Amino acid sequence: MSHVIIVGAGHAGVQVASSLRAEGFTGAITLVGEEHEHPYQRPPLSKDFVAGQDEGPLLLRSERFFAENAIDIRRGVQATHIDRLGRSVALGNGDVLDYSALVLATGATGRHLPIPGTDLRGVRQLRSLGDARGLRKDVSKADSVVVVGAGFIGLEFAAAARKRGLDVTVLETAEKPMSRALTPYMSDHLTRAHRDMGTDLRLGEGLAGVLGHVGTVTAAVGTSGRAYPTDLVLLGIGVVPRDELARSAGLPVDNGIVVDQFLRTADSAIYAVGDCASFPGDAPYSRLRLESVQNANDQARHVAKAIAGHPAPYAALPLFWSNQGPLRLQIAGLAMPGDRTGVSGDLSGSRFSVFCFRDGRLAAVESLNNPKDHIAARRVLASQHPLTAEEVAEPGFSLQDHAKHLAPAN
Amino acid sequence: MLTASLVLLNNFVRILFFTWEWLRLTMDRRRADRVPKKRTVSTRGVPMPKVTFHHAGTRASVLQVNAGANLMRAAVHDSVPGIVGECGGQAMCATCHVYVREPYLEALGSIGEDEDEMLDCTVTPRDQVRSRLACQITVGPGVTDIEVDVPESQV
Numbered sequence: 001m002s003h004v005i006i007v008g009a010g011h012a013g014v015q016v017a018s019s020l021r022a023e024g025f026t027g028a029i030t031l032v033g034e035e036h037e038h039p040y041q042r043p044p045l046s047k048d049f050v051a052g053q054d055e056g057p058l059l060l061r062s063e064r065f066f067a068e069n070a071i072d073i074r075r076g077v078q079a080t081h082i083d084r085l086g087r088s089v090a091l092g093n094g095d096v097l098d099y100s101a102l103v104l105a106t107g108a109t110g111r112h113l114p115i116p117g118t119d120l121r122g123v124r125q126l127r128s129l130g131d132a133r134g135l136r137k138d139v140s141k142a143d144s145v146v147v148v149g150a151g152f153i154g155l156e157f158a159a160a161a162r163k164r165g166l167d168v169t170v171l172e173t174a175e176k177p178m179s180r181a182l183t184p185y186m187s188d189h190l191t192r193a194h195r196d197m198g199t200d201l202r203l204g205e206g207l208a209g210v211l212g213h214v215g216t217v218t219a220a221v222g223t224s225g226r227a228y229p230t231d232l233v234l235l236g237i238g239v240v241p242r243d244e245l246a247r248s249a250g251l252p253v254d255n256g257i258v259v260d261q262f263l264r265t266a267d268s269a270i271y272a273v274g275d276c277a278s279f280p281g282d283a284p285y286s287r288l289r290l291e292s293v294q295n296a297n298d299q300a301r302h303v304a305k306a307i308a309g310h311p312a313p314y315a316a317l318p319l320f321w322s323n324q325g326p327l328r329l330q331i332a333g334l335a336m337p338g339d340r341t342g343v344s345g346d347l348s349g350s351r352f353s354v355f356c357f358r359d360g361r362l363a364a365v366e367s368l369n370n371p372k373d374h375i376a377a378r379r380v381l382a383s384q385h386p387l388t389a390e391e392v393a394e395p396g397f398s399l400q401d402h403a404k405h406l407a408p409a410n
Numbered sequence: 411m412l413t414a415s416l417v418l419l420n421n422f423v424r425i426l427f428f429t430w431e432w433l434r435l436t437m438d439r440r441r442a443d444r445v446p447k448k449r450t451v452s453t454r455g456v457p458m459p460k461v462t463f464h465h466a467g468t469r470a471s472v473l474q475v476n477a478g479a480n481l482m483r484a485a486v487h488d489s490v491p492g493i494v495g496e497c498g499g500q501a502m503c504a505t506c507h508v509y510v511r512e513p514y515l516e517a518l519g520s521i522g523e524d525e526d527e528m529l530d531c532t533v534t535p536r537d538q539v540r541s542r543l544a545c546q547i548t549v550g551p552g553v554t555d556i557e558v559d560v561p562e563s564q565v
Contacts, residue, residue, distance in 0.1 A: 043497065043500075044500075047498075048499075058486065058495075058498055059486065060486075061489055062486075062487050062488050062489040064488070065489040293497075294496075297496070323500050323502070328500070328502060328524070330502065371504075371524070371531060372530060372531060374531075375504075375531035
């Protein structure tokens with residue numbers, strides 16, 4: 001009897017279960033999630049959700065869906081041990097389940113900051129729905145917030161908090177926000193835009209400590225020695241993959257659970273998908289680990305196909321998006337430091353795209369408030385004929401016109 | 411004696427605190443577990459809007475929703491096939507594209523700028539009159555019932 005166990009009930013885990021049924025898989029499916037919540041969508045949590053409307057979370061699927069598709073969902077339970085020889089998973093509640101295939105979709109968790117004061121009331125992270133509910137409550141009572149880290153979540157939250165009228169300070173150790181993921185042009189534009197929103201964006205300054213009074217935060221101290229009085233501190237300093245279950249089962253880990261191009265771990269009955277998976281990338285990347293909804297969903301669909309009998313090497317165009325107040329940022333492909341860049345669109349305004357070229361060919365496109373360019377970029381980058389820098393430089397070149405002559409992506 | 415009563419008081423406070431935390435967590439969980447109830451009439455006796463998602467070749471999905479409900483959320487929460495909503499309602503992915511049936515078009519608000527752009531990016535071609543993104547449609551006030559056709563493909 002075939003039985004697929006999926007550990008992790010986030011975007012990736014739920015998509016594996018859902019796609020297995022869509023592929024016609026008739027064996028048993030068990031989905032193990034450590035949160036008590038019904039599986040929900042994470043991206044809205046750092047945007048509208050924390051900004052205060054008293055709305056429930058956006059679910060990934062209805063409760064009925066799991067029953068109707070014979071997916072045995074176990075909520076509030078942790079998978080504690082994998083017995084690879086016996087092909088079984090032990091759960092925190094004492095159950096031991098046999099599997100024919102195991103999918104690890106364990107996600108990632110907020111990076112720990114070994115700094116005094118981070119255990120004070122009012123110091124928060126934002127990863128889960130529980131975190132978001134707590135943060136929303138704090139936001140409703142706070143006048144000011146210090147956001148540590150100018151990454152996607154930090155800046156999304158900063159924009160949402162500004163919209164609610166809070167004084168917002170963002171501390172970022174790097175000289176540019178999101179410099180790992182964005183071209184300098186886009187990064188500089190975001191810096192200006194957030195400052196225009198009234199956010200005090202402090203680049204080149206990290207968090208040195210948090211001060212409190214009777215257990216509650218009163219100020220954040222920057223690495224410059226300056227203290228920023230505040231009611232609330234949000235740590236948005238990135239995540240680390242949840243690979244402890246794989247590691248304790250003797251599977252190789254290297255900034256994530258190591259998988260091959262079929263998304264299989266060293267054990268051919270065990271797969272890993274989503275934020276927790278470190279997979280082989282195209283040159284110049286030897287390995288990639290991506291944190292995005294697209295990556296979670298595409299890898300999940302891919303593994304479901306493999307389990308259902310259609311394995312293939314994984315290759316999907318990475319996509320990202322971020323909503324920061326009036327800024328709608330969409331990225332197709334992966335920009336790298338050293339890429340040649342060219343900007344198209346309204347350079348002074350808030351609507352343009354940055355084209356990234358590597359070895360003379362288009363490798364990534366960042367679009368700001370320009371969804372048409374983004375969709376065009378998806379088609380162009382997914383096609384067999386990547387654009388050259390020369391083609392783009394032709395007078396009158398339009399990415400959207402070019403995309404029209406290509407078949408739809410996917 | 412003083413120490414003993416202090417210890418007692420301390421324990422008492424702790425018990426109070428834990429009981430409070432436990433209650434709070436339980437309530438949070440209850441709230442999270444609450445499923446949308448299938449009712450045709452709201453608690454105040456007002457008829458609930460009916461939303462019909464028509465699918466080519468199969469049975470339509472009919473939902474009773476609360477006034478003020480977002481069409482994409484309602485569809486996703488009820489597992490209506492063909493409505494993806496990958497971006498969570500930010501009008502950034504165009505995977506909740508629907509064709510609104512003519513009689514119901516007028517009651518809807520006008521198409522926003524973001525929505526207009528994304529509608530040019532749908533996988534199934536846009537209908538200049540009927541295409542909308544479900545995430546940008548709120549049911550009621552003024553919109554009582556609504557019927558839409560779900561396109562063949564969203565991604």
